[in-house]
Amino acid sequence: MSPKDTRLAGRRALVTGSTGGLGVAIAKALAADGAFVVVSGRDNTRGDAVVADIRSAGGDGSFVAADLGAGGAATNQLADAAIEASGGIDILVNNAATLLMPTPTADVTEQELRDVFGVNVFAPFLLTGVLAPRMVAQGGGTIVNIGSVAGLRGAGGSAVYGANKAAIHSFTQSWADEYGPHGVRVNAVAPGPIGTDRQAEFADHIAPTLSRLPSRRVSTPEEVSAAVVFLASDAAANIHGVVLSVDGGWAAT
Known part of the structure; x- marks a missing residue:
């Protein structure tokens, strides 16, 4: 099947954490809209499979292996390799994240705290610090x-993950102010529960909330990906610093 749209034709995207879950759907959605997509993650086999799927659907992309929990050197290597693979990055999707099952604060270990913040907060901060100035240039x-x-x-038991994502929202607003005047738009998508295998592990935890949602269901990865494509496209040309919820009405409950 050929790409259904070409809103992103000629643009080059890097999607972190795109060898599984939501990241795969985002990578495929960007490619379907015409972008060359650099798929990134730790698993070469899974990454190559995502790229193969993109190409079989008429899109194009490449895989770059990266462990974003390995610190700044690994982040810099990813930025350089992604640019080498694509010729430059026009769209960065900071998607990679480590989930921590709901855990009482007193039971979270220092190492878990460092691991989760390393991938979820440090990595997107460092990667943006490398790529945003290159976008400006x-x-x-x-x-x-x-x-x-x-x-x-x-929410109780989710202090670590909640703090990670609150940081991402804060980054979004700060970076919009910092880079927007120089031609780089920055926005965020805030999903609620998504129908992925990883999220299924949280099914019992979120079931009571789902029953109160206006939609009464989780979002699909494709629904969240559509919001990402919109914000990356010229259809959102004057949207800066927005945190767009795709949550089935979670924020309204």
């Missing part, structure tokens, strides 16, 4: 951060 670009409704409203 090439004349512009867009950054879409993947936040969460957990960053909009605190």
Whole structure:
């Protein structure tokens, strides 16, 4: 099947954490709209499979292996490799995240805290710090951060993950102010529960809330991806610093 749209034709995107879950759907959606997509993650086999799916659907992309929990050197290597693979990055989607099952604060270990913040907060901060100035130098670009409704409203047992995503939302607003005047738009999508295998592990935890949602269901990865594509496209040309919830009405309950 050929790409259904070409809103992003000629643009080059990097999607972190795109070898599984939501990241795969985002990568495929960007490619379907015409972007060359750099798929990134730790698993070469899964990454190559995502790229193969993109190409079989008429899009194009490449895989770059990266472990975003390995610190700043790994982040810099990813930025350089992504640019080498694509010729430049016009769209950055900071999607990679480590989930921590709901855990009482007293039971979270220091190592868990460091691991989760390393991938969820340090990595997108460092990667944006490398790529946003390069976007400015090439004349512009867009950054879409993947936040969460957990960053909009605190919940018992989710202090660590909620703080991670609240940081992402704060980054979004700060970067919009910092880079927007130089041609780089920055926005975020804040999903509620999504129908992925990883999220299924949280089914019992979120079931009571789902029953109160206006939609009465989780979002699909494709629904969240559509919001990412919109914010990355010229249809959102004057949207800066927005945290767009795709949550089935979670924020309204």
